[in-house]
Amino acid sequence: MKLPSLNVQILLGAMFGVGLGLYFHSLGAENHIVQTGLYMSGLVGTLFIDLLKMILIPLVFCSITVGIANLRQHQQIHHVWVTTLLFFVSSMAIAIVVALAASNYFKPGAGLHLAMFQDAMQNFEAKQLPLPEFFAQFLHGLFLNPFTALSQGNVLAVVTFALILGITLVMGGERFKNILALLQEGLEVTMHIVSWVMRLAPLGIMALLIKLIAVQDAAMLSTLAKFVAVIIGSTLFHGVVILPLILYLFTGRSPLWFWRGARESLITAFATSSSSATLPVTLRCTTQHLHVKPEIAGFVVPLGATINMDGTALYEAAAAIFIANLAGIELSMAQQLIVFFTAMIAAMGAPGIPSAGMVTMVMVLQSVGLPAEAIAILLPIDRLLDTLRTAVNVEGDMVGSLVVQKLVMQKST
Numbered sequence: 001m002k003l004p005s006l007n008v009q010i011l012l013g014a015m016f017g018v019g020l021g022l023y024f025h026s027l028g029a030e031n032h033i034v035q036t037g038l039y040m041s042g043l044v045g046t047l048f049i050d051l052l053k054m055i056l057i058p059l060v061f062c063s064i065t066v067g068i069a070n071l072r073q074h075q076q077i078h079h080v081w082v083t084t085l086l087f088f089v090s091s092m093a094i095a096i097v098v099a100l101a102a103s104n105y106f107k108p109g110a111g112l113h114l115a116m117f118q119d120a121m122q123n124f125e126a127k128q129l130p131l132p133e134f135f136a137q138f139l140h141g142l143f144l145n146p147f148t149a150l151s152q153g154n155v156l157a158v159v160t161f162a163l164i165l166g167i168t169l170v171m172g173g174e175r176f177k178n179i180l181a182l183l184q185e186g187l188e189v190t191m192h193i194v195s196w197v198m199r200l201a202p203l204g205i206m207a208l209l210i211k212l213i214a215v216q217d218a219a220m221l222s223t224l225a226k227f228v229a230v231i232i233g234s235t236l237f238h239g240v241v242i243l244p245l246i247l248y249l250f251t252g253r254s255p256l257w258f259w260r261g262a263r264e265s266l267i268t269a270f271a272t273s274s275s276s277a278t279l280p281v282t283l284r285c286t287t288q289h290l291h292v293k294p295e296i297a298g299f300v301v302p303l304g305a306t307i308n309m310d311g312t313a314l315y316e317a318a319a320a321i322f323i324a325n326l327a328g329i330e331l332s333m334a335q336q337l338i339v340f341f342t343a344m345i346a347a348m349g350a351p352g353i354p355s356a357g358m359v360t361m362v363m364v365l366q367s368v369g370l371p372a373e374a375i376a377i378l379l380p381i382d383r384l385l386d387t388l389r390t391a392v393n394v395e396g397d398m399v400g401s402l403v404v405q406k407l408v409m410q411k412s413t
Contacts, residue, residue: 006198007263013202014209014267021213029215038214041207045271048204051197052277055190057150059280060302061162062187067298068166069180077167083407084300087400088308091246092347095238095310095392096340099318102234104336108227108318109325114374155276156306187298194280201268201281208271212387220380227322231385234318235311239392243310243399250403261289262398269394273386275305278394285398292401300404304397311389311396313347316364323365323374335368342367 003009024034071077142160149157169176169183221228244255259266265285269278279302286297320339324331331339346360362372 006201007260009202010205010264010267013204013206014271017206017209017271018213020206021210024210024214025216025218034214038211041210044203044207045211048197048200048207049272049274049277051200051204052272052280053153055193055197055280056155056276057153057158058186059190059194059283060155060158061150062183062190063283063294063298064159064162064302065166065169065183066180066187067295068163069169069183070295071299079408080296080299080404083404084303084400087403088304088348088396089344091243091310091396091400092308092313092344093340094242095314096317096343098234098238098242099314099343100321100336100340102230102237103318103321106226106230107325108230109322111226112223112326113328114326114371155302159302159306162302187294190280191284194284198264198281198284201264205267205271212271212383216384217380221384224377224381227318228381228385230322231315231318232388235314235385235388235392238310238314239388239395243392243395247399247402251406253402258290258399258402261285262395264289265394265398266391269391270387273383273390275309275390275393275397278390279305282394282397286401290398290402292405296405296408297401300401301397304400305394307348308396308400309347309393311392313343314392315385315389316346316361317343319361319375319378320364320368320370323370323377324368326374326377327370329370331368338367339364 004012020037024031024037027034029035068077071080141154141156144154144157146158146161148154149161169180240255244258247253247258248255262285265278265282268281269275272278275282282305283297283301286292286301287294292300317339320343321331321336342364346363361375361378365372365375
């Protein structure tokens, strides 16, 4: 009997995961079947994420170094670099505009009051980080001892060292051809291991979704329903309308073609809530299903997983407006402009800082004088919303690699 394709298996795994999660949720946390099911799904889900993280650092290191070396040989690196950064900044800017527009129109939080959440705020200590200190930590995180960065799994520092090493290998020419050949073989071996790990993806994704759905706090979701609806709606609008429209305008490719090729990666991103953990799957989908050249995908996708965060930027900007509404403060146009730039900087810099999401969110709130402790209100719903924004973060990386490839090919012809 022939098994269905991996794509179909992952889709079925996700559907079963959501179904079982809802069933467990209806039985209640005290049920023995639920406890056993959650324990088993926790084991399988953790194993799947750990396998992805195991292969992450060698994959990032080899793919960026080899990608840079191959691009330099074709004299395309400058154009790829500039186009990639322009795309990342533009797509994040559009995402933040969508968030601010939706939040100003629907005004989530306007009917609620901070006093309702006083207990949550008192039990939460906001980790505050002024903007200059944030930049200092961000820059410090770029340049670490490469062996320390590799052993600690610091993706941003690994990306920085891989960029420098890739350029050095090309400038050294024939002298370093053996090292380049070794890294190319390392990349091939790593991608082969990724294909093995992906055989566990249907089970891993099912396990992660069971746990996610089963432990959701329904009461908190209903209290914050309007904010949750605004975040989900604006994130979906960016992911389903804006990014596919950008893809179509620049490459002529249809959204259906893209989603068929990107499905594995988007479902994995949704289940894991981690752009970094999903990176091996994203790179595989981008090169094998979306047919982006390995040297372009190897540069754009790992860099995007580190600094291109459309969903995160959108969420942080919308959360600032939500907390302002809760506090009864109306942010002026100038203050919303500050939120715009701070949310973009925070989203790009997040991976370089411990407890990244919470610290950068506090920075956005502080920039316009909002109570940092109010972030505690978002903690119970953050895990659920994180799934969707991570999927959009990953979608932005894949769309970016296709757009960059198209523009680079036009420039070189």
